[in-house]
Amino acid sequence: MPKVLVCGRGGSGKSTFVTMLAQTLGEQDKVLVVDADESNLGLGRMLGIQPPAQTLMDDIGGKKAVGSKLMASLRSGGTEEVKMFAGTFSIGELSTESVSWNGSVGLAQIGKVEHTNEGCACPMGALAREFLNKLKESDEEWVIVDTEAGVEHFGRGVLEGVDAVLMIVDPSYEAVLLAEKAAKLADEAGKAFSVILNKVDEETKSRLKEMLEAKKIEIAEVLPYSTDISEANLVGEPLTAESLKQTLKEIITKIIPSSVKAG
Numbered sequence: 001m002p003k004v005l006v007c008g009r010g011g012s013g014k015s016t017f018v019t020m021l022a023q024t025l026g027e028q029d030k031v032l033v034v035d036a037d038e039s040n041l042g043l044g045r046m047l048g049i050q051p052p053a054q055t056l057m058d059d060i061g062g063k064k065a066v067g068s069k070l071m072a073s074l075r076s077g078g079t080e081e082v083k084m085f086a087g088t089f090s091i092g093e094l095s096t097e098s099v100s101w102n103g104s105v106g107l108a109q110i111g112k113v114e115h116t117n118e119g120c121a122c123p124m125g126a127l128a129r130e131f132l133n134k135l136k137e138s139d140e141e142w143v144i145v146d147t148e149a150g151v152e153h154f155g156r157g158v159l160e161g162v163d164a165v166l167m168i169v170d171p172s173y174e175a176v177l178l179a180e181k182a183a184k185l186a187d188e189a190g191k192a193f194s195v196i197l198n199k200v201d202e203e204t205k206s207r208l209k210e211m212l213e214a215k216k217i218e219i220a221e222v223l224p225y226s227t228d229i230s231e232a233n234l235v236g237e238p239l240t241a242e243s244l245k246q247t248l249k250e251i252i253t254k255i256i257p258s259s260v261k262a263g
């Protein structure tokens with residue numbers, strides 16, 4: 001099954017969507033959720049999964065070690081592509097310290113900001129790219145990547161390791177502009193790109209549709225504003241996909257396989 005990257009502007013609903021998608025996929029298949037957002041801490045709580053004991057960055061020696069490798073590569077005229085894993089690996093081969101499981105859904109974290117002045121995010125981007133490139137999932141396994149807000153991770157090449165991009169667009173002009181940019185970057189990288197409207201009502205849905213169509217961006221699916229979701233996030237409880245399950249199933253059967261084929 002494909003590796004799917006979920007992107008969008010800050011607060012658009014990326015982590016919420018990743019959680020509900022993983023839960024819905026997890027009813028039949030194995031799903032590894034990769035948290036590539038180094039700032040936010042809420043994904044584990046939304047999934048109802050205790051974050052793993054260590055991040056993937058810890059697993060390979062820490063941010064400093066990866067940063068030094070990157071610098072050495074750049075100094076010797078190389079690129080930001082440094083070898084961090086000896087070869088390819090499967091989800092089952094990942095250590096129990098770096099993936100937490102709740103039934104068929106697992107959570108791994110690329111790395112988190114731990115200290116002030118700890119340096120740029122390049123090592124995180126490099127690790128995310130290398131990890132996704134080397135991870136080989138089977139036909140019954142999915143990899144869903146939650147990202148930080150904006151499109152910086154596109155510039156760091158994280159896109160290279162995935163098959164399809166789902167962009168969450170909430171009702172705002174900035175989200176439309178970002179969708180235009182993300183669509184262009186995904187196209188440049190040769191990746192399938194789909195937009196999902198989130199937190200909309202009938203009025204905002206039709207206005208967003210108009211704005212996106214003017215930029216030749218098609219809307220693949222629509223998730224309405226849900227009081228169940230906002231209530232769970234308000235009190236800090238795990239999310240359940242119950243109220244939006246039908247729409248999520250449509251996204252899975254319709255959008256993801258066809259977008260991967262198209263890519």
Ligand SMILES: Nc1ncnc2c1ncn2[C@@H]1O[C@H](COP(=O)(O)OP(=O)(O)OP(=O)(O)O)[C@@H](O)[C@H]1O
Nearest residue numbers: 010011012013014015016149199224225226230233
């Ligand atoms: N369909 C929805 N209905 C109602 N509220 C929603 C919906 N989707 C997301 N939200 C709310 O939007 C807020 C942001 O959601 P979430 O944390 O998933 O966004 P994000 O894009 O991951 O944010 P960040 O950029 O900070 O990582 C949360 O308070 C959540 O409850």
Ligand SMILES: [Mg+2]
Nearest residue numbers: 014015037040
């Ligand atoms: Mg998030």
